[in-house]
Amino acid sequence: MTPPAPDGDPYGLRSLSLDWLRAKPGQKWARHPGELAAWVADMDFLPPPAVRDALTALADGGDFGYPDWRRVSGGSPAEQAFVERCRRLYGWQVASDALVEFAEVVQGLQVVLHTSTKPGDRVVVPTPVYPPFLRSLAQAGCEVVPMPAERDAESPTGWGFDVDALDRQLAAAPARMMMLSHPHNPTGHVHDETELRALAAVAERHDLLILSDEIHAELTFAPHRHVPMALIAPERTVTITAASKAFNIAGLRYAIAHFGDRAALARVRALPDHLLGSTNLAGVAAATAAWRDSDEWLAAVMAVLADNRLLLADLLAEMMPEVDYTPPAASYLAWLDCRRLGFGDDPSVEFARRGVRLNPGPSFGVEGHGFARLNMATSPELLRRIVTRMATG
Numbered sequence: 001m002t003p004p005a006p007d008g009d010p011y012g013l014r015s016l017s018l019d020w021l022r023a024k025p026g027q028k029w030a031r032h033p034g035e036l037a038a039w040v041a042d043m044d045f046l047p048p049p050a051v052r053d054a055l056t057a058l059a060d061g062g063d064f065g066y067p068d069w070r071r072v073s074g075g076s077p078a079e080q081a082f083v084e085r086c087r088r089l090y091g092w093q094v095a096s097d098a099l100v101e102f103a104e105v106v107q108g109l110q111v112v113l114h115t116s117t118k119p120g121d122r123v124v125v126p127t128p129v130y131p132p133f134l135r136s137l138a139q140a141g142c143e144v145v146p147m148p149a150e151r152d153a154e155s156p157t158g159w160g161f162d163v164d165a166l167d168r169q170l171a172a173a174p175a176r177m178m179m180l181s182h183p184h185n186p187t188g189h190v191h192d193e194t195e196l197r198a199l200a201a202v203a204e205r206h207d208l209l210i211l212s213d214e215i216h217a218e219l220t221f222a223p224h225r226h227v228p229m230a231l232i233a234p235e236r237t238v239t240i241t242a243a244s245k246a247f248n249i250a251g252l253r254y255a256i257a258h259f260g261d262r263a264a265l266a267r268v269r270a271l272p273d274h275l276l277g278s279t280n281l282a283g284v285a286a287a288t289a290a291w292r293d294s295d296e297w298l299a300a301v302m303a304v305l306a307d308n309r310l311l312l313a314d315l316l317a318e319m320m321p322e323v324d325y326t327p328p329a330a331s332y333l334a335w336l337d338c339r340r341l342g343f344g345d346d347p348s349v350e351f352a353r354r355g356v357r358l359n360p361g362p363s364f365g366v367e368g369h370g371f372a373r374l375n376m377a378t379s380p381e382l383l384r385r386i387v388t389r390m391a392t393g
C-alpha cells in the first residue's frame with residue numbers, strides 16, 4: 001500500500017509516514033526494528049511514477065521470456081536511454097559499442113579490477129571511500145595509494161584533494177589505476193573541471209587507467225555541476241554508473257559501464273561466455289523509465305534534498321554543535337565529524353544505542369575514525385526526529 005500524496009507535495013516526499021516506512025521489507029528499515037534508519041543509501045521516497053508504471057506494464061504483459069533487444073537495436077532500451085541521456089545532460093556522445101551492462105555498479109568495479117590489474121598492483125583511491133572500493137581492492141590483491149580528501153575553505157565544496165602530492169607519490173612509486181568516486185561518497189565532493197583536468201594529467205603522466213564510479217552524478221546540487229571524467233580523459237577512462245541512486249531503484253539491479261579504454265573493454269569481452277550473466281527485464285524497464293520519463297520527479301526530490309542538507313546544518317547547530325558537518329555538493333549522504341563528541345572511533349555505536357542507525361565511519365577507511373555517515377533522504381520531519389534522537393537518545 002502506498003501513502004496518499006498531499007496537496008503541494010505531489011509525490012509525498014515531505015510527509016512520509018513512519019509506520020509505512022517501518023512496514024517496508026527492504027534492508028534499510030527492516031534490519032534494525034524500532035530504530036530510525038539513516039544508514040544504507042536508499043531514499044525513503046517512493047520511486048518515480050513512470051518507473052512503477054513500467055514495472056506494472058511488464059507484469060501485466062506477462063512475457064518474462066528471453067528479451068529480443070539485440071535484433072531491435074544493438075542494445076537494450078536502457079542502453080539507448082543512457083546514450084540519449086548522456087548526450088542531453090552532458091553533451092557526451094557515448095559510443096554504444098563501448099558499453100557493457102552489469103547487474104550492479106560494484107560488480108562492474110570488480111570486473112574491471114580483476115581484468116585490468118594483477119595482484120600487487122597499486123591503485124589510487126580517494127579516502128575515506130565507499131567501503132566496497134576498499135574490499136574489492138583487497139580481494140584483487142591490490143595495494144591502496146590513498147588520495148585523502150582534505151577540508152579546504154577555498155574549495156566551493158569545502159573539500160579538496162592534493163593532486164600535486166599524488167603526482168610526487170607516483171613519481172616515487174608507480175601505480176596501475178586511479179579509482180574515482182565522482183561525486184565522492186562519503187563527503188559529497190564534486191570534482192570540478194579544473195580538478196578533473198589535474199587528475200587526468202596525473203593519470204596521463206603515470207599511465208593510469210581511470211575507473212570512475214559516477215552513480216551519484218544526477219544528485220549534484222546547483223551551482224555545482226557534474227562533468228563526466230570521460231569528457232576530460234576520453235581514452236583512459238572507464239565510467240560505471242546506474243539510475244539506482246538518483247531514482248531510488250537499487251534493488252532492481254541494473255548498471256552500465258562505458259569503456260573509453262578499448263584494451264580494457266577487450267579484456268572484459270574476452271571473459272568466458274555467461275560468466276557475468278546478463279541484465280534482467282525489470283531492471284532494464286526501470287532504468288529506461290527513470291532515464292526517459294522521470295525528470296519532474298527527480299527535480300522534486302532534489303528540492304527536498306537541497307532543503308534537507310541545510311536543515312541538517314541548522315538541526316546540528318541547535319542540538320549537537322560539537323558535530324562538524326559540511327553540506328554535500330552532491331547526494332544525500334552527510335559525513336559527520338563526531339570527534340568532538342568523544343564517542344570514540346565508531347560513533348555509530350552510540351547513535352545506535354540511542355535508536356538511530358548510521359553507517360560507521362571506520363568502514364570507509366582509517367580516515368573515517370570518529371566519523372559517521374547519515375542518510376538524509378527522508379522527510380524534513382523525520383530528519384528532525386533523527387537528529388533529536390541522536391542528540392538525546
Ligand SMILES: Cc1ncc(COP(=O)(O)O)c(C=O)c1O
Nearest residue numbers: 041104105106130181185213215
Ligand atoms: C559510490 C557508490 N558506488 C556504488 C554503489 C552501489 O551500487 P550497486 O548497488 O549498483 O553496486 C553505491 C551505493 O550506495 C555507491 O555509493
